[in-house]
Amino acid sequence: MPILSVQNLTKTYFVHEQERLVSTFKNLSFEVCAGESVVLSGPSGVGKSSILNCIYRTCLSDTGKILFTQRDQDQVDLIQLPDAGMLALRKSGDIGFVTQFLHSLPRKSSLEVVAQPLLKQGWKKEEALDAAADQLKLFMLRESLWNLSPSTFSGGERQRVNLARGMILQPRLLLLDEPTASLDQATSVKVMEHIMEVIKTQKMAVLSIFHDIDMIENFSDKVITVS
Amino acid sequence: MANKVLEVNNVKKVYGSECPDCLQSTGPEHASNICPSCGSIVALGGVSFDLHANECLGIVGESGSGKSTLVKSLYFDQSVTSGKAWFTDQQGERIDLFAQHAAQQRWLRNNRLGMVYQNPHIGLNFDFTVGGNIAERLLMGGSRNYAKIRSSVQSYLEKVEIPLARMDDMPADFSGGMQQRVQIAKALVTKPSLLFLDEVTTGLDLSVQARILDLILQLRYDLDVAMIVVTHDLGVVRLLADRTIVMKNGQVVEGGLTDQVLHDPQHKYTQRLISSEL
Numbered sequence: 001m002p003i004l005s006v007q008n009l010t011k012t013y014f015v016h017e018q019e020r021l022v023s024t025f026k027n028l029s030f031e032v033c034a035g036e037s038v039v040l041s042g043p044s045g046v047g048k049s050s051i052l053n054c055i056y057r058t059c060l061s062d063t064g065k066i067l068f069t070q071r072d073q074d075q076v077d078l079i080q081l082p083d084a085g086m087l088a089l090r091k092s093g094d095i096g097f098v099t100q101f102l103h104s105l106p107r108k109s110s111l112e113v114v115a116q117p118l119l120k121q122g123w124k125k126e127e128a129l130d131a132a133a134d135q136l137k138l139f140m141l142r143e144s145l146w147n148l149s150p151s152t153f154s155g156g157e158r159q160r161v162n163l164a165r166g167m168i169l170q171p172r173l174l175l176l177d178e179p180t181a182s183l184d185q186a187t188s189v190k191v192m193e194h195i196m197e198v199i200k201t202q203k204m205a206v207l208s209i210f211h212d213i214d215m216i217e218n219f220s221d222k223v224i225t226v227s
Numbered sequence: 228m229a230n231k232v233l234e235v236n237n238v239k240k241v242y243g244s245e246c247p248d249c250l251q252s253t254g255p256e257h258a259s260n261i262c263p264s265c266g267s268i269v270a271l272g273g274v275s276f277d278l279h280a281n282e283c284l285g286i287v288g289e290s291g292s293g294k295s296t297l298v299k300s301l302y303f304d305q306s307v308t309s310g311k312a313w314f315t316d317q318q319g320e321r322i323d324l325f326a327q328h329a330a331q332q333r334w335l336r337n338n339r340l341g342m343v344y345q346n347p348h349i350g351l352n353f354d355f356t357v358g359g360n361i362a363e364r365l366l367m368g369g370s371r372n373y374a375k376i377r378s379s380v381q382s383y384l385e386k387v388e389i390p391l392a393r394m395d396d397m398p399a400d401f402s403g404g405m406q407q408r409v410q411i412a413k414a415l416v417t418k419p420s421l422l423f424l425d426e427v428t429t430g431l432d433l434s435v436q437a438r439i440l441d442l443i444l445q446l447r448y449d450l451d452v453a454m455i456v457v458t459h460d461l462g463v464v465r466l467l468a469d470r471t472i473v474m475k476n477g478q479v480v481e482g483g484l485t486d487q488v489l490h491d492p493q494h495k496y497t498q499r500l501i502s503s504e505l
């Protein structure tokens with residue numbers, strides 16, 4: 001059974017101010033299995049980010065089903081799931097999302113930002129910070145930055161903090177929206193090689209968006225073209 | 228799934244002599260909370276929502292939309308006209324908040340609920356020392372073991388990062404940000420299961436705001452407490468709240484996971500609120 005099965009998903013936005021309907025994808029269906037890296041491709045504005053947002057409930061879907069296979073192998077439709085249930089899946093690390101934006105407080109160090117998902121689960125502070133340090137190492141963030149707040153970082157540094165935070169729970173389903181957009185070519189490749197290794201060893205299901213054709217070719221098991 | 232700490236059902240608050248038109252003629256679609264027939268103010272026109280254990284709920288909306296009226300009613304600072312609010316405490320007892328008599332209300336305020344006000348002059352007694360303010364709340368809750376009270380006061384001052392050396396100073400000698408942190412310690416020292424925060428960072432410097440928000444975030448992880456955060460600042464709910472409801476003219480126009488409400492708002496009013504702020 002796939003971890004994620006999207007069936008006939010449709011999303012439109014309505015902008016009240018302009019009384020305008022913005023339609024994106026219609027009747028979209030695809031699957032993502034454990035240990036698989038699936039990439040969404042298609043022209044800008046076609047609705048790729050909206051798909052990830054519908055799955056993570058950062059936006060609401062119109063119609064269709066988003067079936068997610070839980071740890072006990074029961075399937076839930078994420079569209080029908082109450083808010084509290086969705087929050088629980090996020091907090092437990094069943095579903096993770098790394099966007100291009102990182103909201104952080106000026107007083108929080110990178111280590112604390114990365115450790116946050118563990119702290120939310122009630123981990124002891126020292127253990128959470130140790131785990132965060134391991135992640136930051138894996139994402140090649142200079143150690144001299146670990147105790148500084150990401151609010152002053154470069155785009156690429158911030159993005160790696162964001163990825164480290166997103167990977168710390170090793171979510172069963174991970175959504176990545178242009179995870180390497182602010183990184184140089186060499187760093188992008190290293191970062192993705194690491195993520196691919198974890199996908200394969202931990203049997204994570206990953207759904208991502210890349211703009212770079214080379215990245216799509218090198219780091220996908222399957223490509224879904226959105227139109 | 229987590230238990231419900233609070234179930235609020237169809238709560239109304241009308242200032243003035245209610246007439247049959249009051250509820251139908253006010254609300255977001257009328258862009259007003261004043262009844263055109265009788266002139267009463269419908270501060271709350273039937274508000275409902277739930278809160279789960281350990282959850283943080285944000286309440287946003289423009290000034291006058293009824294946010295403070297709602298939390299003040301739940302904390303017994305004022306009465307409602309009608310509606311129900313069920314509160315379930317740590318022991319699992321389900322309490323009909325608006326059916327409690329004065330002594331029971333006092334007991335709940337002193338033992339189960341906490342409130343942090345925008346105005347520290349309401350939340351703190353400026354005639355007592357900072358330590359005295361916090362100790363007073365434990366005394367009101369029935370504690371008489373002075374050694375224990377002293378150690379609780381110290382431990383909560385530490386949690387809110389107030390140096391113990393300043394424990395015997397008066398609140399008036401503290402900065403606005405410190406006064407808010409003392410209020411937070413005072414509200415939490417009784418280990419309430421539900422904490423209300425009404426515009427607690429409004430009007431403070433940005434760096435002072437960040438420090439308080441950081442502290443609240445930390446306390447959320449460390450303590451078992453559900454929170455309701457009232458604010459007109461969307462950045463505050465983005466940071467603190469799991470779910471958010473949006474109020475306008477005394478009614479809830481929409482609610483959902485905070486990032487969903489901010490990213491894909493459904494109601495016309497919420498879309499305007501967000502596009503005007505970001």
Ligand SMILES: Nc1ncnc2c1ncn2[C@@H]1O[C@H](COP(=O)(O)OP(=O)(O)OP(=O)(O)O)[C@@H](O)[C@H]1O
Nearest residue numbers: 013022024043044045046047048049050051490491
């Ligand atoms: N909150 C919103 N309200 C209204 N329209 C929106 C909203 N979010 C996205 N859209 C619109 O939906 C369409 C799809 O947007 P989306 O961000 O999903 O595209 P995308 O495929 O990820 O594009 P890109 O490749 O540029 O990132 C666009 O026309 C966009 O303007």
Ligand SMILES: Nc1ncnc2c1ncn2[C@@H]1O[C@H](COP(=O)(O)OP(=O)(O)O)[C@@H](O)[C@H]1O
Nearest residue numbers: 242260268270289290291292293294295296297
């Ligand atoms: N004591 C009162 N008497 C009459 N009207 C009041 C009183 N307190 C509040 N109101 C009115 O109730 C409405 C909601 O107020 P409030 O809850 O303070 O709004 P918010 O906190 O959202 O800014 C406003 O129209 C306000 O003027």
Ligand SMILES: [Mg+2]
Nearest residue numbers: 048049050177
């Ligand atoms: Mg996009």
Ligand SMILES: [Mg+2]
Nearest residue numbers: 294295296426
């Ligand atoms: Mg108010």
Ligand SMILES: [Zn+2]
Nearest residue numbers: 246249262265
């Ligand atoms: Zn009336």
